[in-house]
Amino acid sequence: MAATHDFIEPRVIARLKNLNLHARLPMLGSVTGLHRSPHRGSSLEFAEYRKYVPGDDTRRLDWRAYGRSDRFYIKEFEADTNLRLCLIVDTSGSMNYARGGISKLQFARQLAGTLAYLAAWQGDAIGLYCAGQTFQRQITPKRSAAHLRVILDSLASATATGETGLVAALHEAAERIRQRALVVVFSDLFVDPQELSSAFQHLRFRKHDVVVFHLLEQAEIQFDFDRPMRFVDLEGGPAVLADPSLVATEYRQAIEGYLRDLQTIVRDANVDYQRLDLEQHYGDVLAKFLLARMPKRR
Amino acid sequence: MAFLNPLWLLALPLIALPIVIHLLNQRRHRSISWGAMQFLLTAKRMNRGMARLKQILIMAARMAAIAGLIFAVSRPLSSGWVGSITGGQPESIIVLLDRSASMQQQQTTTGESKLKSGLAKIVAALQTMGYQRPLVLIESGQPTPLVLERPADLLDHPRTGPTESSADIPAMLQAALDYVVQNQTGRTDVWLLSDAAINDWSPDSSRWRGLQSSFAQREGLRFQILQYPEPPTQNLTITLDQVRRQVAPDNANAAELVLDLTVQGRSSNTTVPLAFNINGLRSVLNLELRGETTSLVGHRIPIDQELAAGWGSVQLPYDENESDNTAYFAFAPEPVRRTVIVTERPAHTRAIQLAAETAPTPGVEHEVQVLSPEQTGLIDWQSTALLVWQAPLPESDLARVMENFLTSGRSIVFLPPTEPSSSQFAGWRWGDWSEINRQGQAVRYWNSDEDLLARTRNGQPLPVNDLRFYQYAQLQSVDAGATETGAGETGAASTQDSEWPATTLAQLENNATLLQRCKTTGGTLYFLSTWPVGTHSSLDREGITLFVAIQRAIAQGIETVGNAKSLAAGSAPAQVVQELPQVLSAAADPWLGGRSQRAGVYGDASLWVALNRPAAEDRGQNMGRGEIESLLAGLDFQIVEDQVGSGRSLASEVWRLFILAMGLALIAEAALCLPPKAAPAAKAVNEPRRAAA
CATH class of the missing domain: 3.40.50.410 (von Willebrand factor, type A domain)
Known part of the structure; x- marks a missing residue:
């Protein structure tokens, strides 16, 4: 441009x-961007752990955490949006x-x-x-x-x-x-x-x-x-x-x-x-x- | 307000300069596009209160500063002479100085008199004005103009010192008028220093009318009258009524002086010491005062039997006015009281002869010489005290001799001649005889305050009311050409047209003049318009009035006949002392020219003259401000009343006050213009910052 x-x-x-x-606040965009989204996404930025609930994608289970605690946790990442x-x-x-x-x-x-x-x-x-x-x-x-x-x-x-x-x-x-x-x-x-x-x-x-x-x-x-x-x-x-x-x-x-x-x-x-x-x-x-x-x- | 540089006052319109600049500034505006109008409108709404007042105050302070500057450079004077010196210095200044005895009233603590204080203030005022040209002095002692080189000369000139004489303010003003007319003085300030004593101002004198109109015709004349009317609070005056030498009643080989004196005034002391000085021998008598007037009658002081003539004084202690604390006297063997009667018909003056021959006081010799008009060459003018003239009025050489006789202090009584005559004397002549009726007429008015018909010493009036008059001769003024008798509505009518001022002393019921007085510079001339015989009046039958009047006329003349004379300081006969040595004087070494103005005793063994202040100086009555204003009505004058030791200057420069006022105005202006203290919030406003993150 x-x-x-x-x-x-x-x-x-x-x-x-x-x-x-x-932005100072999370934004809701339609595509991936530089801004924090209120939703979880697939960015490299770790967000939090949460307990596995049936229906969750098993690929997102953190097996290391299971090994340590014998419990299933889902590892979530921030979503970046525009x-x-x-x-x-x-x-x-x-x-x-x-x-x-x-x-x-x-x-x-x-x-x-x-x-x-x-x-x-x-x-x-x-x-x-x-x-x-x-x-x-x-x-x-x-x-x-x-x-x-x-x-x-x-x-x-x-x-x-x-x-x-x-x-x-x-x-x-x-x-x-x-x-x-x-x-x-x-x-x-x-x-x-x-x-x-x-x-x-x-x-x-x-x-x-x-x-x-x-x-x-x-x-x-x-x-x-x-x-x-x-x-x-x-x-x-x-x-x-x-x-x-x-x-x-x-x-x-x-x-x-x-x-x-x-x-x-x-x-x-x-x-x-x-x-x-x-x-x-x-x-x-x-x-x-x-x-x-x-x-x-x- | 008075100013020394009044031209600067023309710059006073510059006071409006701040307003003009403000208005020009208002018109000199330029336009600017502005967005924040809401704040501007709010500010304008807020500005309607205190801010506008503040702006007005700033404007007023600026105007006051300019006014202060202009007034300061105009050299303002603070004085009671309000407006007296505006217009710059006059071309001439004439100072009229009242040096009368009453002007010696002083502050007992400082010894500063009214005269001294007033003079100092006039000199200071003139010096403040920057007046350094010659000025003209006319003082009451000798009302002839004297040019002084500098105002400061007023302070130490012999003719500005104190005297014990009276002042004649109208005569001084007349002298000033003559000077102004003769010298065409232009714009002239006449400064008059006086204590406003009535006897000095003579408000009843008809001279004022002439002065008023004459001065009013002169342009550029301004009168500044500085007066000290404050009466004394604790002042005693002493007056010697009589002094005579006599043989002691209880010892024919001893002599004594008998004094009658009066002490007047208020004093806190109930007893005052009287210090007698007789030929240098002193004695003291404590006199107890009773009321405001205390008389000491017949006080006898033994003297040396050999001392036939001498001098002396009686003195009061120091008080507010030293000039009235001492009475001087001289004594000598009583001269023969000689009366000469010149008459056409001795029978008509027989009563006068008897009255003149009778001695009221034992030991006093009276002598009467009766002559016909043809025998006037036999008159011994030097030893005669009184001349009674019943004949046609004298003319030519004889008239001049009689005028000299009068001015030397003696008295003449004119009676009408038998036949009317065209002859005149001193502006007067006898008219026809008028016959009244058998009942006769009484006296409608007579002057019981002074002169021949005055009350007796104890206040009793003479029995003039008992007199009847049947015939009288009309007394006519030569100038008026009309009968003067009956001309006056009141008996106090005076005529100034003749050489000597005339006063009617008694009038008949038909207003005809019975007795008229013409006061000369020395003695007194009387016109009695009837004869003391039964066909004309009852003066011979009711002889007391005639006796007293004749004795008083003799007493007036005898003062100048004997070897001891008692005269009023400043009177014309007092000039004789200039050639006599000084024995006692109120002044240590009176200036020879002003010796006749100073009280004291002068003379030698052949003649003693005692000068005392005139009795009128003791009256202590002052003119009110309104009376002076009425006398000077129509003239440009101002009156300032001052007090001795007041410390108030007539004119002192006060430009410093105006500079101070200007400074204060500028400080006030600066304070009002100071921007208000910036509030803490203002900093935040002016510096952008993030308010919220």
């Missing part, structure tokens, strides 16, 4: 190719925010595209949800090279406009993805925390492994403007004229409170939460993310 979009950088792919994408990687990209207007560098949407494209590429490389199925008010796209997970191109093309053509439809998209993904999947969300999460909490709980209820890449620019946290500004709402709302010297303190208080709430929500929902700064390089972000997900050596 070759990268054909500008948000896929071969240099980054080459760097990350040796790092597999792992996963469904479901990428949910927020395409609301606020994802167009950029201050000097790339926009949040572009950053999300780089992350999602590279993850999709890596997942396809390791044989996983890939799906895509674009969550915006005016741009809604759903691509169910499939694992084929052609499907990867569809995914990448969709990412490339995604535009950020209007209000966010993230919460609805999360609920819909929770309902539509039939089996366990790795759901990765790319968003600035400018939504009601309570609604977001509900959406995360819904996904977790459906046993999905949820990852959130929270895209925030430092200026959105620090609000370090030095003169009155006219703030034009990227999601189409009315513009607001504000003097940062008057409202900076209150702004920071508000966003700090929001982030504290968000921390609680992701902790309660056991969501893998990654807050990103747009000034970071996406390759570094993904490397760190993938390394953190590597299974521990036994």
